[in-house]
Amino acid sequence: MRNRRITAALLAACLAGTLAVPAQGEDAWQPQTVAVCEAEDGTFTGNVRVERKGSVTGFQDDGDSCTVTVQIDETGFYDLEFMVKSQGGYGGRDLGGRSMINFEKGIVNRGNWYAIQQVFKKAGRGEPVTIGFLGGSITQGSLASCQENCYASLVFQWWQQHFPNARFINAGIGGTTSQFGVARVEADLLQYRPDMIFVEFSVNDDCNAFFMETYEGLVRKILSAGAAVMLIHNVRYDNMESAEDVHLKIGQHYALPCVSMRSTIYPLVASGRLPNRQITPDDLHPNDEGHRLVASVITHFLEIIRSASTPNCQPAGLPAPLTANQYENSVRCQNYNSQPVLEGFQPDDTPQEHITQMFRHGFTAWHAGDRITFWVEGTGIAVQYRKSVRKPAPIARVVVDDQEERAVLLDANFQEDWGDCLYIDNVLVHGEQKRHKVEITVVGAHSQDAVPFYLVSVIGSR
Numbered sequence: 001m002r003n004r005r006i007t008a009a010l011l012a013a014c015l016a017g018t019l020a021v022p023a024q025g026e027d028a029w030q031p032q033t034v035a036v037c038e039a040e041d042g043t044f045t046g047n048v049r050v051e052r053k054g055s056v057t058g059f060q061d062d063g064d065s066c067t068v069t070v071q072i073d074e075t076g077f078y079d080l081e082f083m084v085k086s087q088g089g090y091g092g093r094d095l096g097g098r099s100m101i102n103f104e105k106g107i108v109n110r111g112n113w114y115a116i117q118q119v120f121k122k123a124g125r126g127e128p129v130t131i132g133f134l135g136g137s138i139t140q141g142s143l144a145s146c147q148e149n150c151y152a153s154l155v156f157q158w159w160q161q162h163f164p165n166a167r168f169i170n171a172g173i174g175g176t177t178s179q180f181g182v183a184r185v186e187a188d189l190l191q192y193r194p195d196m197i198f199v200e201f202s203v204n205d206d207c208n209a210f211f212m213e214t215y216e217g218l219v220r221k222i223l224s225a226g227a228a229v230m231l232i233h234n235v236r237y238d239n240m241e242s243a244e245d246v247h248l249k250i251g252q253h254y255a256l257p258c259v260s261m262r263s264t265i266y267p268l269v270a271s272g273r274l275p276n277r278q279i280t281p282d283d284l285h286p287n288d289e290g291h292r293l294v295a296s297v298i299t300h301f302l303e304i305i306r307s308a309s310t311p312n313c314q315p316a317g318l319p320a321p322l323t324a325n326q327y328e329n330s331v332r333c334q335n336y337n338s339q340p341v342l343e344g345f346q347p348d349d350t351p352q353e354h355i356t357q358m359f360r361h362g363f364t365a366w367h368a369g370d371r372i373t374f375w376v377e378g379t380g381i382a383v384q385y386r387k388s389v390r391k392p393a394p395i396a397r398v399v400v401d402d403q404e405e406r407a408v409l410l411d412a413n414f415q416e417d418w419g420d421c422l423y424i425d426n427v428l429v430h431g432e433q434k435r436h437k438v439e440i441t442v443v444g445a446h447s448q449d450a451v452p453f454y455l456v457s458v459i460g461s462r
Contacts, residue, residue, distance in 0.1 A: 101264050101293065103300040108233070108244075109251045109258035112316040113305050115228035116257065119195045120306050123163035131159050132169040132189045132227070134181055134218075135200030138234055138294075139172025140356060143285040151286065154295035155198065158302060169194060173356055175421050177204045178211060179382065182218035183330040183459050188355050190225045197222050198298070200232040203284060205243040209323070210429070212246035217327030217461075219250055223318055229254075232298065235262040237269045237276050238283035253322045257305070259297050265290075326379045326430060330461040333374055334361040338458075344370025344442070345455065358422045359386055364452040365394070368445045374438040378460035381428040381438060386454035387414035387421040394453040395444035398427050401437050410440070412453050422456060433462060 123129045133139050133152040141150030152170050159166040171188040173180075178201040189197060199218065205211035222229055231251045233244040242262055251258040268274035276283060279290035286294055321328075333340070335347035345363040352360035362385075363372055383398050393412035400406065408427050414420065428436065442453050 101268070101297065103264065103297060106259050106261070106264035106297040107257075107301050107304075108248060108260040108263060109231075109256065111251065111257040112255035112313050113257065113308065114313055114315050116196060116230070116302075116305050117308070119228050120163075122195065123159075123166060126165060128165045128167060129159075129163060129195040130167045130169060130192055131156055132192070132194035132197040133172060133200070134185060134189055134197055135172045135232070136176050136204040137172070137174030138203065138285060139170065139198075139200045140174050141170070141172065141291075142174055143281060143287055144291050145288050149288045149291055151291040151294040151298070152198070154292060155298050155302075158295075158299040162306065171355060172200070173358060173422070175204070177201060177214065177424070178218045179205075179214040179327065179330075179424060179459075180384070180422070182214055182221055182327050183332050183457075183461075184355075185218060185221055190222070190227070193225075194227050196228040196230070198230050198232055200234060202233040202243045202247050203236060203241070205247070207241075207243040207246050209246070211243055212250065213323040213325065214327045215243075215247055216250045216253075216321060216323050216325055217330065219254055219256070220318065220321065220325065220328045223254065229256050230298070230301070231256050231258040232294075233258060233260040233262060234294070235260075235266050236284050237266060237280055240266060240270070250322065253319060255316050257301060259301050261294060261297060264297050265293050324430065327461045329378075330380075330459055331378075332384070332457040332459050333376060334457045335363060336361055338374060341373040343372070345372040345440075348454070359420070359454055359456060362454055362456040364454050365396075365442050366445060366449065366452045368394075368442050370442045370445075370453075372440050372455065374440075374458050376436050376438050376458055376460035377434070378436070378462040379428075379431050379433045380426070380459075380461035381431070381436060382424050382426045382459040382461070383408075383410060383438075383440065384422065384424050384456040384459060385410055385412065386451075386456060387412055387423045388451045388454075389414050389417055389420060390450035392446060392449050393451050394442050394446075394449055396440050396453050396455075397443045398425070398438065398440045400428050400431075400439075402439075409443075410453075412451070424459070436460075 119129055139150075139152050141147050141152070144150040147153055147170075150170070152172065153168070156166065156168040169189060169192060171185075181199075181201060199222070201215065205215060219229065231247060233242060233247060235242040235244070240262060244260060244262055248258060265274070265279070269276045269279070279293060280286050335349070340363075342363070344367060345365045348360065348362050348364055350360055365372070381400060385396070391413050395412065396410040398408050398410060408425055410425060427438070438458055440455060445453070
């Protein structure tokens with residue numbers, strides 16, 4: 001028989017029925033550690049000392065203590081928190097699906113902890129540490145009721161509880177991939193010299209070789225800047241889609257700690273034990289409860305690393321790339337850092353007050369024949385523009401190095417309805433390393449167009 005100590009705030013339904021407690025003032029309760037023992041039949045019994053007798057549905061009242069039996073199976077486990085009132089009485093809270101999560105299965109790569117442990121040591125000395133988050137809409141906090149309920153904020157709250165001098169930067173931008181991430185990470189995060197960065201793009205990237213390469217470029221750029229890294233792999237809860245398989249290869253290659261929602265939260269949803277609408281309204285973006293579950297998977301691993309009595313291992317060097325690695329050095333050409341030739345396109349000088357205001361520092365054009373020409377260094381070139389739900393919108397065409405037969409159309413009409421999209425089209429992949437001519441021309445425009453063609457940036461990669 002093995003013992004477990006349960007100290008986290010985790011309480012679910014008992015076998016005898018959902019836990020019911022008398023209404024009590026939330027501020028009156030204090031967490032109480034529960035000792036639990038596993039019996040041969042797979043059940044757990046937990047005994048909690050209380051200051052006076054009481055009655056709770058699903059519990060055996062034994063005078064000075066009460067016992068609950070909880071079933072454990074291969075898909076997860078139930079944990080328990082008691083809230084003990086200092087002046088007598090006891091009670092509990094049903095905190096939902098987190099109690100069923102097998103957190104150990106969420107650690108899909110333990111990795112090298114040295115860099116993260118160094119951040120803990122620095123913070124433990126009372127020095128300020130900066131904690132950054134980079135990702136898509138889930139990191140930005142989409143469908144959380146407020147920013148404080150986003151998983152990134154909840155994970156940062158864990159940092160602040162242990163290290164009050166921690167500073168928080170959320171660089172999540174909805175609808176974006178690691179290809180854009182590697183091009184913007186310097187401006188949006190690295191310039192602030194973060195001590196640790198959490199990276200989350202597994203439901204934004206496709207699970208293919210291209211995004212494995214862009215993701216590796218992003219990881220290498222962060223590691224080269226000296227920040228500790230943890231990789232977060234989210235998942236779609238209707239079909240299990242995720243780029244985790246290719247992203248995890250990068251995490252393993254660079255010995256990075258990685259956590260997965262596919263191996264923790266998704267099995268509970270797929271089995272029906274956790275109704276999907278309890279944690280997500282659209283099977284992709286978590287609600288408050290879903291964000292809390294994601295955060296709990298991450299903080300569980302952080303607590304293991306923080307509590308390790310000895311260093312995990314020695315510093316990890318930067319190994320040779322696993323892919324062709326032609327995206328690590330990506331540069332965005334916008335109106336403040338480039339001098340394209342403008343023939344009808346106009347620079348947009350609207351101030352950008354936050355990174356989520358994505359349609360800034362670009363160029364606009366209304367009329368057929370309007371043209372803009374860049375000279376871009378690299379082996380890869382991508383065009384970043386706005387696809388708009390306001391229709392009709394213009395259509396442009398991009399030609400690289402005067403190769404008309406390889407022209408790519410840029411249709412600014414967005415066929416979905418969730419809002420304007422910051423879209424990227426690749427126009428050169430693994431090309432010759434040189435200075436390329438990039439010419440963008442509006443080829444379809446009408447007097448009734450609702451918006452202009454908005455060119456956000458041209459990205460050169462190598």
